[in-house]
Amino acid sequence: MPSPDRAARSTIDPDEVAKFEAMSAEWWDTEGKFKPLHMLNPCRLDYITGQIAAQFDRDLGAQAPFAGLRLLDIGCGGGLLCEPMARLGATVVGADAAERNIPVARLHAEQSGLEIDYRHTTAEAMAEAGEAFDVVLNMEVVEHVASPIDYLTACHDLLKPGGLHICSTLNRNAKSYVMAIIGAEQVMRWLPKGTHDWNKFITPDELYDLMRRAGLTPVDRKGMVFNPLGWSWRLSERDLSVNYVTASLRPERVTL
Amino acid sequence: MDNPAPGPIVSAMNRDSDILITGGGLNGPVLALALARAGFTVTLIDAAPPEADASAAASRAYAIAAGSRRMLARLGLWAALAPDAQEMAEIKVTDGRAGEGPARGMLHFDSAEIENGPMGHMVEDRHLRAALAEALGAAEGVTLKAPVRVVAQEAGPGGVTVTLDSGERLTGLLLAGCDGRQSGTATRAGIRRAGHGYGQSAITCTVAHELPHKGVAHQFFMPGGPLAILPLKGNRSSVVWSERTERAEKIVAGPDEAFLAALRPAFGNFLGQIRLEGARGLHPLGLSLAERFVAARVALVGDAAHGLHPVAGQGLNAGLRDVAALAQVLGEARRRGEDVGTGPVLERYARWRRFDTATLAATTDFTTRLFSNDNPLLRLARDAGMGAINAVAPLRRAMIREAAGLTGELPELMR
Numbered sequence: 001m002p003s004p005d006r007a008a009r010s011t012i013d014p015d016e017v018a019k020f021e022a023m024s025a026e027w028w029d030t031e032g033k034f035k036p037l038h039m040l041n042p043c044r045l046d047y048i049t050g051q052i053a054a055q056f057d058r059d060l061g062a063q064a065p066f067a068g069l070r071l072l073d074i075g076c077g078g079g080l081l082c083e084p085m086a087r088l089g090a091t092v093v094g095a096d097a098a099e100r101n102i103p104v105a106r107l108h109a110e111q112s113g114l115e116i117d118y119r120h121t122t123a124e125a126m127a128e129a130g131e132a133f134d135v136v137l138n139m140e141v142v143e144h145v146a147s148p149i150d151y152l153t154a155c156h157d158l159l160k161p162g163g164l165h166i167c168s169t170l171n172r173n174a175k176s177y178v179m180a181i182i183g184a185e186q187v188m189r190w191l192p193k194g195t196h197d198w199n200k201f202i203t204p205d206e207l208y209d210l211m212r213r214a215g216l217t218p219v220d221r222k223g224m225v226f227n228p229l230g231w232s233w234r235l236s237e238r239d240l241s242v243n244y245v246t247a248s249l250r251p252e253r254v255t256l
Numbered sequence: 257m258d259n260p261a262p263g264p265i266v267s268a269m270n271r272d273s274d275i276l277i278t279g280g281g282l283n284g285p286v287l288a289l290a291l292a293r294a295g296f297t298v299t300l301i302d303a304a305p306p307e308a309d310a311s312a313a314a315s316r317a318y319a320i321a322a323g324s325r326r327m328l329a330r331l332g333l334w335a336a337l338a339p340d341a342q343e344m345a346e347i348k349v350t351d352g353r354a355g356e357g358p359a360r361g362m363l364h365f366d367s368a369e370i371e372n373g374p375m376g377h378m379v380e381d382r383h384l385r386a387a388l389a390e391a392l393g394a395a396e397g398v399t400l401k402a403p404v405r406v407v408a409q410e411a412g413p414g415g416v417t418v419t420l421d422s423g424e425r426l427t428g429l430l431l432a433g434c435d436g437r438q439s440g441t442a443t444r445a446g447i448r449r450a451g452h453g454y455g456q457s458a459i460t461c462t463v464a465h466e467l468p469h470k471g472v473a474h475q476f477f478m479p480g481g482p483l484a485i486l487p488l489k490g491n492r493s494s495v496v497w498s499e500r501t502e503r504a505e506k507i508v509a510g511p512d513e514a515f516l517a518a519l520r521p522a523f524g525n526f527l528g529q530i531r532l533e534g535a536r537g538l539h540p541l542g543l544s545l546a547e548r549f550v551a552a553r554v555a556l557v558g559d560a561a562h563g564l565h566p567v568a569g570q571g572l573n574a575g576l577r578d579v580a581a582l583a584q585v586l587g588e589a590r591r592r593g594e595d596v597g598t599g600p601v602l603e604r605y606a607r608w609r610r611f612d613t614a615t616l617a618a619t620t621d622f623t624t625r626l627f628s629n630d631n632p633l634l635r636l637a638r639d640a641g642m643g644a645i646n647a648v649a650p651l652r653r654a655m656i657r658e659a660a661g662l663t664g665e666l667p668e669l670m671r
Contacts, residue, residue, distance in 0.1 A: 028413075030599045038600055045592040060591040061295055084593025111413040112595065113270060 024104045027078025036190040043233035051247045055164045064089025072133045075141040079105035086114040094118045127157040138167040152214035159250035168245035172201035176242045216248040271427040273299040279434035283558035283575040285388040292397045294587035302402035315460045315537040316381040317494035321573045323670035336387040341377040345471035416553035430597035437544040437563030445551035451544035456481045457504040459497040461536035466528025550602040580667035
């Protein structure tokens with residue numbers, strides 16, 4: 001596969017690189033600004049890897065278990081999910097609407113010795129261009145978009161038939177207001193104030209409904225629950241009250 | 257999942273192995289085997305030549321706890337060890353004083369009191385080393401570099417590089433320091449150590465004796481330090497005899513007859529006539545704790561993290577628990593696609609092992625200070641104390657379980 005990022009990298013000037021190095025260090029500083037994401041990451045990865053392994057019948061203990069799978073991470077940021085997916089052998093495209101994240105993510109992937117195709121683009125533009133993936137990761141994005149149904153339709157269109165869509169977001173209820181807005185943004189300062197607009201949070205049933213309208217078949221949903229004693233996150237069958245993650249499929253083509 | 261295909265996680269990555277290990281003693285090779293089993297490629301770096309005749313070590317034997325035995329079985333080592341392993345059916349702890357015989361408050365542990373079978377097995381160092389060497393030779397994905405020394409190590413964003421005295425440079429994602437209580441890996445990573453000597457050294461030897469030991473292990477708390485008599489296959493026992501260092505040095509330096517003459521009064525005659533078998537060793541004792549288990553792309557294992565007093569026979573078992581926990585944490589991280597050398601992954605290992613280790617270090621340190629003393633008041637107090645522990649069954653069972661390595665959150669390899 002040709003490497004489009006190599007050409008792009010050569011156009012970056014040295015001052016920019018210094019700035020991106022600082023930003024890359026920030027994205028990947030597990031004790032810094034993105035600490036909450038780093039804490040959540042193992043839990044998200046457990047869900048993602050488990051769902052992909054089940055859907056595509058892969059053994060996670062094998063060498064490069066995701067080899068041959070084409071995977072898109074929407075809202076890739078510094079590449080916190082892209083890198084593990086690439087390390088597991090997937091062919092990874094990371095897309096982010098924030099242009100400045102792209103060179104940051106590229107730089108870190110290079111340091112990690114991983115080949116990842118990072119692009120400054122949107123799900124809608126990629127769907128328009130006719131891109132097709134086995135897996136689309138859509139993590140903590142849907143609560144930030146203007147039109148969830150249009151966005152999820154683009155996610156559907158980006159999947160090959162039988163493809164897997166993993167989507168996580170925040171539930172909308174009194175508890176999520178206390179935890180995500182007051183707790184995470186105002187008390188713990190884990191996230192900058194204004195990161196989330198609680199009114200745009202989506203309940204699991206609303207998300208299932210939106211996904212069905214976008215042509216996706218929901219197959220699984222789990223809560224992601226923070227345990228303050230172990231200072232870690234875990235997956236929960238029942239507690240979807242704040243953070244939760246879902247799996248849905250683009251149905252195989254039906255011949256009429 | 258059994259026996260996943262070993263191999264690099266990402267073939268495109270330019271590194272020699274996923275994991276580099278320093279130290280070819282016991283923990284290093286076991287860690288190499290456990291990581292290879294989890295699918296990692298490993299380079300084991302040892303300062304000693306592969307066929308080294310460690311004659312001091314050759315006189316040693318280890319009390320393998322139940323969890324450790326299960327782990328060795330999982331790693332395919334136990335089948336080779338079992339024929340020469342002696343079951344420990346009972347442990348008798350006695351406060352003794354030379355020439356006076358055992359005191360009355362004798363502490364008695366019997367494996368019949370816990371449901372998990374024997375309290376442990378005695379395995380001789382020579383057998384363990386032979387089994388490890390054979391398994392390493394057969395393991396896929398394990399490279400041995402010996403005899404070489406590490407002269408420099410450098411952690412970077414993409415991995416860790418070590419420079420060998422041969423000039424060769426090796427790269428990996430993580431450097432695991434299994435290089436003992438004077439761990440160069442820890443020093444180079446800027447990890448400081450705390451601890452103190454006990455002014456004691458352990459004399460180790462193997463004795464053959466006239467009468468059968470019936471699988472009973474004895475620990476006598478003598479004024480100079482504890483004396484352990486641990487059953488080996490046949491009418492043989494392994495002796496770990498702690499003494500004040502200057503006396504220990506004199507005892508070891510003497511000819512066999514003088515050595516036995518010094519040992520006999522402490523050993524007693526409950527096993528009949530004794531004679532020396534093979535070499536004897538001398539090991540200075542001290543507590544040596546690393547201030548941290550991990551640093552950037554570095555994890556410490558076993559004595560490199562926590563050199564304990566061998567009073568509870570827990571050194572090797574604690575090391576194997578480190579190995580099992582680290583192998584599990586790294587194996588899980590690998591399945592998630594995480595970079596196994598990064599802070600969040602290593603912190604999981606450190607958090608898991610920190611508590612266990614602190615407890616064990618505090619306990620053995622306290623026990624040593626309490627027992628290595630001829631103050632008559634302390635002696636009376638500990639006689640009463642041991643009598644009391646004996647009288648309270650739940651407390652005694654708890655101590656047996658701890659000694660058998662059955663407490664705490666056990667790593668999968670030990671379950």
